[in-house]
Amino acid sequence: MTAALPLADTSLADALGNADPYKNQMSYLEADDELRRARPDLVEQIHKGEKTGRVNLLRSAGPISDAYILGTHPISCLCGPVGSGKTIASEKKGLVEAQRIYPGADGVRRYKLGNFRQKYDALWKSAIPSHWKLFPKDFPGSEWAGASPRAARHVLNFKDKYGLIQMTTDFLAHGEDADPEDLRGLEFTDVQLGEMDTLPKELLIGLGRAVGREPPREVTKRLGRIFGDMNAPDVLNWTYETFYEKCALPYHLYRQPGGMDEGAENLQAHGGDRAYYEQIIAANADNPWYVRRMVHAIPGVTRATDLVYPQYDDNVHLSKATLQPDPALPVVVGIDGGLTPSAVYGQEMRDGQWRTLREIALERGGPEELAAAMLALEARDFRGCDFHDVCDPAMVAGEDKDNDAATEQRVSKGSDRQRLAKALGRKVHLAASNETGRRWSAVRGKLSLHLGPARPGYLLDPSCTGLIRGKRQTYQFRKLRGSNELTSVMPTFDTHVADAEQYAMMECGSEAAKRRTTDMQRERDKRRERAREAPRRRVFGGR
DSSP states (O other), X not given: OOOOOGGGGSTTHHHHHTBOHHHHHHHHHHXXXXXXXXXXXXXXXXXXXXXXXXXXXXXXXXHHHHHHHHOOOSEEEEEOOTTSSHHHHHHHHHHHHHHTSOOOTTSOEEEEEEEEESSHHHIIIIIHHHHHHHSOTTOTTOEEEEOTTSOEEEEEEXXXXXXXXXXXXXXXXXXXXXXXXXXXXXXXXXXXXXXXXXXXHHHHHHHTTTTTOSSOHHHHOSOOEEEEEESXXXXXXXXXXXXXXXXXXXXXXXXXXXXXXXTOSSGGGGTTSSHHHHHHHHHTTTXXXXXXXXXXXXXXXXXXOOBSOTTOOHHHHBOSSOOOOOTTSOEEEEEEOSSSOEEEEEEEOTTSOEEEEEEEEOSSOOHHHHHHHHHHHHHHHOTTOOEEEEEOGGGGTTOOOOOSOTTOOOOOOOOHHHHHHHHHTSOEEEOSOOOHHHHHHHHHHHHTXXXXXXXXXXXXXXXXXXXXXXXXXXXXXXXXXXXXXXXXXXXXTHHHHHHHHHHHHTTTTSHHHHSOHHHHHHHHHHHHHHHHHSOOOOSSOOO
């Protein structure tokens, strides 16, 4: 059930409930000749905008949007497709937060919001026009100051059942080249970050000391908050690691469904159907990377890229819940060596589905460090499981051979495979091949396999952040400069864990991937026992 927004109980209710966003925007342009002359691009953009007529901006765009507006997390982000109402949700969140402030000595609740964009151009082309959609220029008690391409301020006075509220919004820019020290001296109650992925992470760090300052905490009765919105980010953008991979307190991500997904939000603003998104998809048939991010709201590349696994689809292959190992089946462990060793744990289910369960990716280490990490993971997530380990064939280099001269002194400490096997206390086999075509085919085959309704041939655990990054973006081909010829995989940190998964998946269909070693050993022991107990047949009969 959608939460009710408290804005309906304010003096803003009539203006928001019967708003004409296009007319509100045009009222500013019509009253400012200087702005029209200075920003013809802004005039053209607003003229091209959707002329919806009167709309109810108090209506809910959807449950995720409402949860974001009413949330109280210290740092929160609303992420979704284009047209999902994210910017308007952030504007309404500011109004809701203003209502929550305790009054000062004169009974007035004062709320100061900093609204940041990367450049003043983006501020006047996106943030400010979006703000104008909600608030007509002639709204009683509204005061506007500022002109393009500089900072601006809007003071809004409104009432709710508890009394008068004064909300001041400062529109500011802070680009990649700006010094975080420039933020010193700024004081806000909260900060709003539009298109958060376009802003530098240093801004978020610097603003931590600027929020919760004006009015002081003694008045507001709470710490400051930072909130914002964005489309699905590039996998290499700082927001991806912060909100998708880690997202621990104080951060919180609100993810809206994709525009074509069940539960897509703000469809009412587009006529109640998905024609808006269908048109974007059709217009960008040659740009699937754009559709993926802007329509389906899936993080990925920001330009055309040749992915090694184009068949991968988050909606199909990424598990919604943590995958648990089946102790009745062997766990296949693929291992990649070198200075940044990796290990991937997976199982081939009885119907042929491959499940990648866990990953280990060390930033630095050797076989002993990798073994320690593996044993710790196995003790936590794989109790009672039987393992079949396969490693990069290159890890055999420097292998010590058995020899009859027991007294012979050995200088070598053994190969990486031998050192790893010794530390693990079990055998480590060589992978079936190191030929890249065969390795890629092992993964692509499972990605393309469909075993039935909602039963893909490949399923990836959400904890495998390196593999997810790789399949979304970082595991890609590089082209020969000046041509379209693909040469090799672009080396990144995620290539190591991708290789480890390939070594494991080449075992699919083998006896080692289908039957536990202990089970096979038990069966061999039974055969030997039966052979020993069977009556001996006399070849030559006696007289």
